[in-house]
Amino acid sequence: MKLSIFGTGYVGLVTGACMAEVGHSVVCIDVDRSKIDKLKAGAIPIWEPGLEPIVTRNVAEGRLRFTIDVEEAVKHADVQFIAVGTPPDEDGSADLQYVLAVAVSGNRAAFLPTSSAGGDRIEADWLRSVASTALG
Numbered sequence: 001m002k003l004s005i006f007g008t009g010y011v012g013l014v015t016g017a018c019m020a021e022v023g024h025s026v027v028c029i030d031v032d033r034s035k036i037d038k039l040k041a042g043a044i045p046i047w048e049p050g051l052e053p054i055v056t057r058n059v060a061e062g063r064l065r066f067t068i069d070v071e072e073a074v075k076h077a078d079v080q081f082i083a084v085g086t087p088p089d090e091d092g093s094a095d096l097q098y099v100l101a102v103a104v105s106g107n108r109a110a111f112l113p114t115s116s117a118g119g120d121r122i123e124a125d126w127l128r129s130v131a132s133t134a135l136g
């Protein structure tokens, strides 16, 4: 299956690498150009024991690539994973602004971020409104 992972941090990079390792074709996308440049140069920007050989092998075998290009990631994917950060809001709840900023255009989306109680309902409402806009 063709997958895109939005957010190439601890969760997104590990998810993307493991999905590629089991045979999926994965594009990892991030807004942080320096992070993507490092990954393209073969460096792993996070500390995660055992991750480097998995990333290296799957990049070499063509199942894993990195980009900052949203259109490339959207076009690639049967399923898009959202793995951006959810920092604590002023009241301690998860701030969903980065999750909601990730566009899903017509494809199915899976959410990995931590969210507070009710966050899943907000995301579901948002997805419904995106889908109804896309479908007219």
Ligand SMILES: NC(=O)c1ccc[n+]([C@@H]2O[C@H](COP(=O)([O-])OP(=O)(O)OC[C@H]3O[C@@H](n4cnc5c(N)ncnc54)[C@H](O)[C@@H]3O)[C@@H](O)[C@H]2O)c1
Pocket: 006, 007, 008, 009, 010, 011, 012, 029, 030, 031, 032, 035, 083, 084, 085, 086, 098, 101, 102, 112, 113, 114, 115
């Ligand atoms: N790290 C963990 O152990 C862990 C465990 C369980 C749940 N989570 C949850 O998973 C989610 C991700 O956590 P993380 O630790 O991977 O965060 P992280 O900060 O390591 O990575 C998030 C990445 O998302 C990128 N990003 C932000 N906006 C973006 C956008 N619009 N498009 C593409 N990329 C974008 C950031 O540049 C960053 O690289 C959070 O909700 C977190 O609470 C994390």
